Amino acid sequence: MSREMDTKIEKTWCPGCANFTIEAVFKNTLLELEKEGLDLSKVVVLSGIGCHGKISDYLNLSSFYSLHGRAIPVAEGIKLANKDLIPIVFVGDGDAYGEGLEHLIFAAKRNTNINVFVHNNRVYGLTTGQFAPTSPEKFKGRSTPKGSVEEPLNPIELMLASKASFVARGYTGKAEHLKDLMKQALHHRGFSFIDILQPCLAYFDSRDFYGKNVYEMEAQDVSNFNSAMAKALEWDYNNGGKIPVGVFYNQKKLTFEEKICLTN
Amino acid sequence: MKDFSFLIGGKAGDGIKQAGHFLAQLFNELGYNIFIYEDYQSLITGGHNFSIVRASDKRILSHKQKVDFAIVFNKDTLEKNQENFKKETIIIYDSDVIQSNDLPKKYKAVAFPMSNVLKESNLPLIVRNAVSLGILAGILKIDFELVKKIIENSVHKKIEENIKVAEIGYKEGLEHKNGFEIEKLKNEPRKILTGNEAIALGAVRAGMKFYFAYPMTPASGILHFLAANEDKFGVKAIHPENEIAVALMAEGAATAGKRAMVGTSGGGFALMVEALSLAGQAEIPIVFVLSQRPGPATGIPTYTSQADLLFSLFAGHGEFLKIVVAPGDVDEAMFLTAMAMNLSWKYQTPAIILSDKHLSESVFSAYYDENKIKIEQPKLWSGKGDYKRYSDEKDGISSLAFLGDKNAIVKATSYEHNEFGITTENSEEAKKMAEKRLRKKITLLKELKGEKTINVLGNKKSKNVLIVWGSTKGAAVEAAENLGIKVIQPMFIEPFPADEIKKELKGAKKIIDIETNATGQMAYILKANGIEVDEKILKYDGRPFIIEKLEEKIKKIIK
Numbered sequence: 001m002s003r004e005m006d007t008k009i010e011k012t013w014c015p016g017c018a019n020f021t022i023e024a025v026f027k028n029t030l031l032e033l034e035k036e037g038l039d040l041s042k043v044v045v046l047s048g049i050g051c052h053g054k055i056s057d058y059l060n061l062s063s064f065y066s067l068h069g070r071a072i073p074v075a076e077g078i079k080l081a082n083k084d085l086i087p088i089v090f091v092g093d094g095d096a097y098g099e100g101l102e103h104l105i106f107a108a109k110r111n112t113n114i115n116v117f118v119h120n121n122r123v124y125g126l127t128t129g130q131f132a133p134t135s136p137e138k139f140k141g142r143s144t145p146k147g148s149v150e151e152p153l154n155p156i157e158l159m160l161a162s163k164a165s166f167v168a169r170g171y172t173g174k175a176e177h178l179k180d181l182m183k184q185a186l187h188h189r190g191f192s193f194i195d196i197l198q199p200c201l202a203y204f205d206s207r208d209f210y211g212k213n214v215y216e217m218e219a220q221d222v223s224n225f226n227s228a229m230a231k232a233l234e235w236d237y238n239n240g241g242k243i244p245v246g247v248f249y250n251q252k253k254l255t256f257e258e259k260i261c262l263t264n
Numbered sequence: 265m266k267d268f269s270f271l272i273g274g275k276a277g278d279g280i281k282q283a284g285h286f287l288a289q290l291f292n293e294l295g296y297n298i299f300i301y302e303d304y305q306s307l308i309t310g311g312h313n314f315s316i317v318r319a320s321d322k323r324i325l326s327h328k329q330k331v332d333f334a335i336v337f338n339k340d341t342l343e344k345n346q347e348n349f350k351k352e353t354i355i356i357y358d359s360d361v362i363q364s365n366d367l368p369k370k371y372k373a374v375a376f377p378m379s380n381v382l383k384e385s386n387l388p389l390i391v392r393n394a395v396s397l398g399i400l401a402g403i404l405k406i407d408f409e410l411v412k413k414i415i416e417n418s419v420h421k422k423i424e425e426n427i428k429v430a431e432i433g434y435k436e437g438l439e440h441k442n443g444f445e446i447e448k449l450k451n452e453p454r455k456i457l458t459g460n461e462a463i464a465l466g467a468v469r470a471g472m473k474f475y476f477a478y479p480m481t482p483a484s485g486i487l488h489f490l491a492a493n494e495d496k497f498g499v500k501a502i503h504p505e506n507e508i509a510v511a512l513m514a515e516g517a518a519t520a521g522k523r524a525m526v527g528t529s530g531g532g533f534a535l536m537v538e539a540l541s542l543a544g545q546a547e548i549p550i551v552f553v554l555s556q557r558p559g560p561a562t563g564i565p566t567y568t569s570q571a572d573l574l575f576s577l578f579a580g581h582g583e584f585l586k587i588v589v590a591p592g593d594v595d596e597a598m599f600l601t602a603m604a605m606n607l608s609w610k611y612q613t614p615a616i617i618l619s620d621k622h623l624s625e626s627v628f629s630a631y632y633d634e635n636k637i638k639i640e641q642p643k644l645w646s647g648k649g650d651y652k653r654y655s656d657e658k659d660g661i662s663s664l665a666f667l668g669d670k671n672a673i674v675k676a677t678s679y680e681h682n683e684f685g686i687t688t689e690n691s692e693e694a695k696k697m698a699e700k701r702l703r704k705k706i707t708l709l710k711e712l713k714g715e716k717t718i719n720v721l722g723n724k725k726s727k728n729v730l731i732v733w734g735s736t737k738g739a740a741v742e743a744a745e746n747l748g749i750k751v752i753q754p755m756f757i758e759p760f761p762a763d764e765i766k767k768e769l770k771g772a773k774k775i776i777d778i779e780t781n782a783t784g785q786m787a788y789i790l791k792a793n794g795i796e797v798d799e800k801i802l803k804y805d806g807r808p809f810i811i812e813k814l815e816e817k818i819k820k821i822i823k
Contacts, residue, residue, distance in 0.1 A: 009686055063685075064516070066512070067538060070508070073509040074513070076513050077476075077513035078516040078667060080516075085520060085667055103508075106504065
């Protein structure tokens, strides 16, 4: 191990929080990639605001702890300014699918060469339990005590429609599988997106539901948009149904930064 | 004094702007100083547009109301621009669209069937601008070779045909009975620039590598100019999804070590304010161009205003150092933009260039030598020991390392933080970092002591003093010169050069504040700094001050 990966400050996530899993899986991913030649000094961790965001403080790596919903455009600016840097953007579901949704869609549309990993617990944690864009309909949160009247957003469907070139879903209950997804995302040249399902032990404990319903997709043709879309629609983010995890779509195309340079 | 004004009027799509630029180039070639005021509406075709071109043997920063010549492409111009005509005005009009009895008898007129001439040559109506250039050059006995050269330089399609119809117009002009020979001055032609172009050039010279912007009048000219000249200037002009992304992308680029600027008008700036505050907390250099237009909200998009002065000054939640400069002409636009960029990097804090439609889109002869602009380096990290992004220094300025620098872990953050850039809620640390950031202002004030932050113009001995800022400088300075009174123009708004202004106000009898807003926002800042103005002359109809009318108003006050 070339460097200490932790800043050694006290971690204030709830005991047993799945954010610990995402952080640990990410560190292992980097260490394995370092053996393949990844230069850790080129890695830039970004995060928005929410429980997930603390990962910027906890990792002993260069980072940009941005505003709520605003980590993605900062990462795009970083990548434009220095193409050797590897921005890895941790965002929350409220962060990326609510406050900063336009940035997520446009980053995918541009195929900017950044990685977006969404801590999707389908609830607002740090602001103490309100419904989120991916909360199931009828979800009772502190801002929707009678139950949410909105249908949940399906981020996989949304990202496919937005021309994302790498679209995957992971689950914190399947750490090894998640590590493999992160590695694939980091190997992918272009916009890489992983919706990471995680329970929130304080406000939306979905462990049993995920435990029963999450399954790993069988190997399929990930270059086929129509079958990716069909797979994406298998689960609508409501309470019920089987939940496929794995890579939905992976397509090679020129990145935004490459195209910008071609116009020189 | 050789001073000529021209009005060109028609509907949008008539090529009014191009006609104005033809004339400007013609007189620039003849050694005159140029100013162009463009008045246009927020539409693509139709409506009523006009340009006023002024050419003078002295330096000018403003247009005049009364013109010597008018080129009239539609009837609307005769009605809507009446106040621009005087009885000596020579009106050159398209006799295919305007009947001679439409024209008030008092004017000298040159009727010419412009539309028909073009029809016969199979040219579109927009080429009336070349025909009228020819007519005017003929009236003024200007060598046709010069007309040819200007058309060749500015027209990209059917150049020969353009020249041919301009020559038909030229011959007509030569025969006009009120014609006279215009003097060619000994001056070399100068660069003629819009305020937006000058801002762009200043930023490029100060090391800007990225310009991010979402289109918004009157700032869009910067985006268009930089996008069209990306390779020449070695910059990238990028148009993202909205102004929020614009500002954040720029801050990302800066954190990775590249100088970036963003530009917009009031509504777009409102969306950027969140990122402005982030730049304050995370100590990120970024330059915002705020080119004002009348608000609130969408307001009057293509007209001018100085109503966002206090907005720019107080924008951003929390307390942090901000640099705000307000150029009054293209020379100042160039060097103040460069200065703002350099200071923003040296002090790792946001800077704002306050422009407005009248500066951004008017055309001026430029005097400032761009080569004088230098890229000033910020305090860079030595590379020794553990890097602390927010090290607590006496002068408030931590050394800079960039994302990706070997051996530096660079942690930028929107949270209050310790010296390493890790979140803190500790009371001691919070106080320490707030003070560190604010100490940068003390350091900056020391540096600015050696810089020119105000202009003193007009009759410096006069006890009648005008205080103006930004584009209002143009009309005010000329009015003051005509009346023999003094003008003070703060070029820096933050930090505010109160001491410098007070020194210049010693013994003043009458202090008159002049602004294009309804509430006297500069007077408010002056008052906060212990300076009371005696009178305010305010204009808030979207139009800039015009010399003659402003002069009358000042005269009434100083009697």
